[in-house]
Amino acid sequence: MGINLTNFLSSKSKNKRMMEFQDLDHINGVSISTVCANLYENTRDDLVMFYFRDGANHASVYTQSKIISENIKWNLDNKAKKIFSLLVNARNANCFTGRQGYKSLEKIAEMIAEKLTEKQKVDEDIPKKIKPKDVIFGCTGTIGETFPEEKIKNKISELVSKFKYTQNKYIWMKAALGIMTTDTQPKMAMEECEIGSSPIKIFGIAKGSGMIQPNMATTLGYIFTDAEIPNDILKKLLKKNITTTFNAITCDGDTSTNDMVTIFSTGKSKHPKINSINDIKLKDFDISLNRVLLNLAKRVVADGEGASKFIEIVVKGCRSENDAKKIAFSIANSNLVKTAIAGEDPNWGRIIMAIGKAGITINLEKLSIKFGNIIIVQSGKISPNYNEQDASEYMKNDTIEILVDISSGSKSFTVCTMDLTKKYVDINADYRS
Amino acid sequence: MGINLTNFLSSKSKNKRMMEFQDLDHINGVSISTVCANLYENTRDDLVMFYFRDGANHASVYTQSKIISENIKWNLDNKAKKIFSLLVNARNANCFTGRQGYKSLEKIAEMIAEKLTEKQKVDEDIPKKIKPKDVIFGCTGTIGETFPEEKIKNKISELVSKFKYTQNKYIWMKAALGIMTTDTQPKMAMEECEIGSSPIKIFGIAKGSGMIQPNMATTLGYIFTDAEIPNDILKKLLKKNITTTFNAITCDGDTSTNDMVTIFSTGKSKHPKINSINDIKLKDFDISLNRVLLNLAKRVVADGEGASKFIEIVVKGCRSENDAKKIAFSIANSNLVKTAIAGEDPNWGRIIMAIGKAGITINLEKLSIKFGNIIIVQSGKISPNYNEQDASEYMKNDTIEILVDISSGSKSFTVCTMDLTKKYVDINADYRS
Numbered sequence: 001m002g003i004n005l006t007n008f009l010s011s012k013s014k015n016k017r018m019m020e021f022q023d024l025d026h027i028n029g030v031s032i033s034t035v036c037a038n039l040y041e042n043t044r045d046d047l048v049m050f051y052f053r054d055g056a057n058h059a060s061v062y063t064q065s066k067i068i069s070e071n072i073k074w075n076l077d078n079k080a081k082k083i084f085s086l087l088v089n090a091r092n093a094n095c096f097t098g099r100q101g102y103k104s105l106e107k108i109a110e111m112i113a114e115k116l117t118e119k120q121k122v123d124e125d126i127p128k129k130i131k132p133k134d135v136i137f138g139c140t141g142t143i144g145e146t147f148p149e150e151k152i153k154n155k156i157s158e159l160v161s162k163f164k165y166t167q168n169k170y171i172w173m174k175a176a177l178g179i180m181t182t183d184t185q186p187k188m189a190m191e192e193c194e195i196g197s198s199p200i201k202i203f204g205i206a207k208g209s210g211m212i213q214p215n216m217a218t219t220l221g222y223i224f225t226d227a228e229i230p231n232d233i234l235k236k237l238l239k240k241n242i243t244t245t246f247n248a249i250t251c252d253g254d255t256s257t258n259d260m261v262t263i264f265s266t267g268k269s270k271h272p273k274i275n276s277i278n279d280i281k282l283k284d285f286d287i288s289l290n291r292v293l294l295n296l297a298k299r300v301v302a303d304g305e306g307a308s309k310f311i312e313i314v315v316k317g318c319r320s321e322n323d324a325k326k327i328a329f330s331i332a333n334s335n336l337v338k339t340a341i342a343g344e345d346p347n348w349g350r351i352i353m354a355i356g357k358a359g360i361t362i363n364l365e366k367l368s369i370k371f372g373n374i375i376i377v378q379s380g381k382i383s384p385n386y387n388e389q390d391a392s393e394y395m396k397n398d399t400i401e402i403l404v405d406i407s408s409g410s411k412s413f414t415v416c417t418m419d420l421t422k423k424y425v426d427i428n429a430d431y432r433s
Numbered sequence: 434m435g436i437n438l439t440n441f442l443s444s445k446s447k448n449k450r451m452m453e454f455q456d457l458d459h460i461n462g463v464s465i466s467t468v469c470a471n472l473y474e475n476t477r478d479d480l481v482m483f484y485f486r487d488g489a490n491h492a493s494v495y496t497q498s499k500i501i502s503e504n505i506k507w508n509l510d511n512k513a514k515k516i517f518s519l520l521v522n523a524r525n526a527n528c529f530t531g532r533q534g535y536k537s538l539e540k541i542a543e544m545i546a547e548k549l550t551e552k553q554k555v556d557e558d559i560p561k562k563i564k565p566k567d568v569i570f571g572c573t574g575t576i577g578e579t580f581p582e583e584k585i586k587n588k589i590s591e592l593v594s595k596f597k598y599t600q601n602k603y604i605w606m607k608a609a610l611g612i613m614t615t616d617t618q619p620k621m622a623m624e625e626c627e628i629g630s631s632p633i634k635i636f637g638i639a640k641g642s643g644m645i646q647p648n649m650a651t652t653l654g655y656i657f658t659d660a661e662i663p664n665d666i667l668k669k670l671l672k673k674n675i676t677t678t679f680n681a682i683t684c685d686g687d688t689s690t691n692d693m694v695t696i697f698s699t700g701k702s703k704h705p706k707i708n709s710i711n712d713i714k715l716k717d718f719d720i721s722l723n724r725v726l727l728n729l730a731k732r733v734v735a736d737g738e739g740a741s742k743f744i745e746i747v748v749k750g751c752r753s754e755n756d757a758k759k760i761a762f763s764i765a766n767s768n769l770v771k772t773a774i775a776g777e778d779p780n781w782g783r784i785i786m787a788i789g790k791a792g793i794t795i796n797l798e799k800l801s802i803k804f805g806n807i808i809i810v811q812s813g814k815i816s817p818n819y820n821e822q823d824a825s826e827y828m829k830n831d832t833i834e835i836l837v838d839i840s841s842g843s844k845s846f847t848v849c850t851m852d853l854t855k856k857y858v859d860i861n862a863d864y865r866s
Contacts, residue, residue: 067789067797096785096797098814143782144815257789335768335853336861343862349576352529356500356690364500364529381531382577420768421862422855428769429776 022190024172024203028226029054029266032171033162034178037155039091039141039148046090047152048178049159050222051116053124055082055134056264059234061242063259070094070101070147071137072258074109078133081231083264085112085130086222087159088138088179089152090207095257096144104149109135111153115160138220138260140181140207176205179220182427183207185303189295191288195281198271200227202288206296208303221246221261221296227285228267229274236277237289238263245293248325249301249416250332263289301416306424309341310399316412317405323360324413327404330358331415338420341400346391348376351402366407371400379407455623457605457636461659462487462699465604466595467611470588472524472574472581479523480585481611482592483655484549486557488515488567489697492667494675496692502528503535503580504570505691507542511566514664516697518545518563519655520592521571521612522585523640528690529577537582542568544586548593571653571693573614573640609638612653615860616640618736622728624721628714631704633660635721639729641736654679654694654729660718661700662707669710670722671696678726681758682734682849683765696722734849739857742774743832749845750838756793757846760837763791764848771853774833779824781809784835799840804833812840 029052034045062072071094087108094101109132120127139147164171176186187206194200201224208219229237238261246261274282302310313331318324331337331354340347351369355362365380372394375383394400462485467478495505504527520541527534542565553560572580597604609619620639627633641652662670671694679694707715735743746764751757764770764787773780784802788795798813805827808816827833 063789064792065786065789066792066794067785093782096782096810096815142780143785145782257786335857339858339861342858345862347575349526349529349578352500352576353498353690356496356498359497359499361499377529382529420858422858424768425772425775425853425855425858428772429778 021173021186022188023169024188024190025169026167027201027203027224027266028268029056030167030224030264031163031165032167032175033159034171034174035155035158035162037089037148037151039089039151045174045178047155047159048088048175049112050086050175050224050264051160051163052082052084052264052266053120054266054268055084055128056266057229057231057234058083058136058262058264059231059238060136060260060262061238063256065257065259067095067257069139069258070097071105071139072260073102074105075136075260078136080131080134082134083136084116084134086136086138086262086264087112088220088222089141090179090181091141092139092145092147093141093143093258094137094139094147097147101147104147105137106132107149108152108156109133109137111156112160115156119160119163136262138179138222138258140179140220140258143257172203172205176207179205179207181207182305183303185299187296187299187303189292189299191291193284193288195227195269195271195274195285198269200225200269200271200285200288202285202292204292204296206300208300219246219256219259219300221293223261223263223289223292225263225265226267226269227265227271228269229265233274233277233282234263234265237282237286241286241290241293244414245290245297248414249297250329261293298416301418304418305427306421307418308421308423309397309419311338311341311402311417311419312399313402313404313415313417314412315404315406315414317366317407317409318360318411318413319409321411321413324406324411325415326360327355327358327406328413328415330354331402331404332417335420338417341395342419342421344392344395346371346376346388346395348391351404355404362406363408368405368407370403371395372397454606454619455621456602457621457623458602459600460634460636460657460699461701462489463600463657463697464596464598465600465608466592467604467607468588468591468595470522470581470584472522472584478607478611480588480592481521481608482545483519483608483657483697484593484596485515485517485697485699486553487699487701488517488561489699490662490664490667491516491695491697492664492671493693493695494671496689498690498692500528500690502526502572502691503530504538504572505693506535507538508569508693511569513564513567515567516569517549517567519569519571519695519697520545521653521655522574523612523614524574525572525578525580526574526576526691527570527572527580530580534580537580538570539565540582541585541589542566542570544589545593548589552593552596569695571612571655571691573612573653573691576690605636605638609640612638612640614640615738616736618732620729620732620736622725622732624725626717626721628660628702628704628707628718631702633658633702633704633718635718635725637725637729639733641733652679652689652692652733654726656694656696656722656725658696658698659700659702660698660704661702662698666707666710666715667696667698670715670719674719674723674726677847678723678730681847682730683762694726731849734851737851738860739854740851741854741856742830742852744771744774744835744850744852745832746835746837746848746850747845748837748839748847750799750840750842751793751844751846752842754844754846756839756842757844758848759793760788760791760839761846761848763787764835764837765850768853771850774828775852775854777825777828779804779809779821779828781824784837788837795839796841801838801840803836804828805830
């Protein structure tokens with residue numbers, strides 16, 4: 001992993017702790033436990049449980065693939081108003097597993113509900129009865145293999161017994177590690193903000209490294225806040241902020257059957273009530289949520305399979321945001337652009353190619369292209385000051401910024417991706433062995 | 434290059450000479466010459482001229498990219514009824530070269546017209562005056578570099594002086610070699626057929642290895658026939674047959690700014706006149722043209738950058754051909770599918786993923802997937818007879834056939850592609866040096 005995360009995690013955040021790994025501590029109403037269920041047949045933790053002792057409001061965005069995993073089906077079928085638990089497993093996607101895969105989730109949810117109801121009786125003054133539909137699932141791993149129901153059921157008691165009332169940075173790190181597949185680094189992010197004058201926390205973890213082309217939600221991302229926000233407003237906030245974060249990244253142009261981003265709101269922070277997404281008191285929360293999502297999304301790209309360089313593609317001056325998005329993704333998903341960057345070759349002709357194939361009519365005489373601060377093309381001509389030596393030098397950076405100005409409008413879109421290296425081929429030619 | 438071309442050039446052709454390289458000989462009315470114009474700064478031939486002494490009817494399909502090269506602009510601007518010369522250069526795409534690139538072609542065309550008019554005075558009883566607009570151009574190579582007008586002009590006299598009346602297999606091979614860029618093998622194909630009872634030849638050469646996602650025409654392909662077919666019927670024949678040949682292949686999902694397939698008809702074979710594309714006498718020609726185009730298109734894929742395996746993806750049972758095409762290309766352009774095949778891993782879960790992301794609603798319970806003759810998924814379930822050992826064995830072949838049956842209609846589409854290897858990254862990370 002050659003990418004230095006601090007390069008792109010710029011200081012735009014007001015959070016002083018925006019470091020390589022932020023220290024996530026406690027969010028009131030969230031407990032976490034992790035175990036090794038032997039899904040990988042080694043000693044890593046591969047099963048992570050979240051427990052919301054008073055339930056949590058929630059909203060999710062899911063993959064737009066026409067083939068979806070059994071856990072996504074479960075989550076869509078079981079829309080409890082409050083969620084009490086999220087269970088995430090690695091190694092098995094529970095996709096194309098048919099009735100067996102779905103039935104397994106049903107049995108596991110029953111067991112989780114039973115164990116958590118027992119726990120409520122011990123811990124709570126007014127114990128709640130938790131039902132199977134109060135549990136949702138995240139699954140990631142290989143498609144088409146039998147879902148390991150028994151291995152998972154064998155670990156539910158242990159997971160429940162391990163919950164602590166207060167969480168610290170180590171358990172968040174363990175959770176972020178436990179949901180990884182081909183990831184080489186855990187992904188965590190946090191922001192602190194205010195609603196009214198009450199302090200609010202927003203924590204998030206994510207996983208994702210391959211099969212990443214955003215289409216609604218991408219990869220697995222879980223966001224936790226102690227704010228009290230109703231489900232419908234959570235949904236609007238999530239959809240709005242996904243567009244420019246998880247839906248603005250691509251590693252390989254492939255879309256998973258299992259993509260899922262969920263936000264949980266425990267309501268433990270007492271703040272003025274929020275009745276509408278337009279409530280001015282939500283503004284700080286809205287911005288902070290975007291930061292957490294963008295931070296996580298960028299971490300996913302930076303850890304993209306085989307990545308040696310982080311690439312930010314800014315397309316501006318378009319007639320519509322959709323035009324800008326199409327051009328940005330056409331560049332970001334071009335294997336020829338990505339391999340040139342891997343080779344530190346400022347082969348901007350391939351940017352021209354990718355702009356052309358995006359299918360948007362542009363006035364070539366207005367086109368400008370910059371790599372970082374280096375002007376390559378200006379008003380449709382190679383800049384008289386362009387010097388390939390400078391560009392070659394620039395390409396040695398960990399983070400490459402490509403700026404395309406169409407100069408025909410005011411809309412823009414930014415996409416993050418990474419280069420295509422031999423290591424990507426290595427990882428994916430040999431994923432299952 | 435691990436791909437054995439004879440594997441996929443199956444014996445569907447009636448032409449007995451369907452071997453690794455067919456022997457193209459003489460097509461009446463076509464002359465060829467090649468030189469080294471030092472465009473690559475070594476001794477390979479990189480400039481190829483075709484001369485039609487009595488002119489040729491012609492039709493072309495061009496790239497659908499919104500950014501097109503200067504030679505494509507020239508060809509579109511200069512629509513002479515008969516073409517007398519085609520000049521193809523490698524190394525420089527003449528794209529994003531602006532007015533200079535276009536002006537250079539103008540000067541070169543003037544020089545070619547002048548030299549060929551002189552040649553006509555010497556050779557022909559009734560010499561014709563050849564005009565600049567009777568010349569068209571094919572360019573391929575790097576985008577955005579100054580077009581080497583002088584180097585090319587310096588070689589025009591030599592090219593014209595080298596024309597021989599009769600062509601043989603060596604000059605066709607030299608032409609196919611002269612238009613190559615990252616190709617490792619020349620691409621030639623031929624068929625013999627009849628119009629009425631007159632024997633007709635169809636010869637073709639092509640180049641292409643990277644930046645290949647068909648969109649109308651792909652890469653450079655030039656077809657020559659001694660039949661006499663009017664321009665409008667040539668155009669219809671070419672468009673119709675491009676769909677299932679050059680437009681049904683992909684190497685890397687990228688579309689060139691310079692794609693061009695042109696057919697030239699010298700009219701030297703005396704056969705009953707053709708007045709309509711529906712003329713029954715055209716049927717044999719139509720089938721043979723498709724074979725030549727498909728043969729060339731498959732050779733382009735088999736020589737795809739870094740390819741170690743040739744992949745044929747057949748999607749059938751769809752409601753529309755467009756649905757089948759979308760699913761087939763979604764599979765063919767998935768880096769995850771292509772790397773799995775490079776790794777000889779029968780990771781069919783990635784086929785499921787690629788079907789899902791194509792955006793076509795399908796009934797999963799009707800889905801079947803085969804690798805060659807090995808049934809993996811049948812009616813939405815893993816086949817009880819499926820044995821991964823067999824599939825792993827199958828993946829060792831040079832040619833991999835993936836059959837997806839949606840079982841919801843009668844339409845199908847076949848796409849050819851190749852695997853994604855570390856060699857692809859090598860080639861493209863270091864293309865210009």
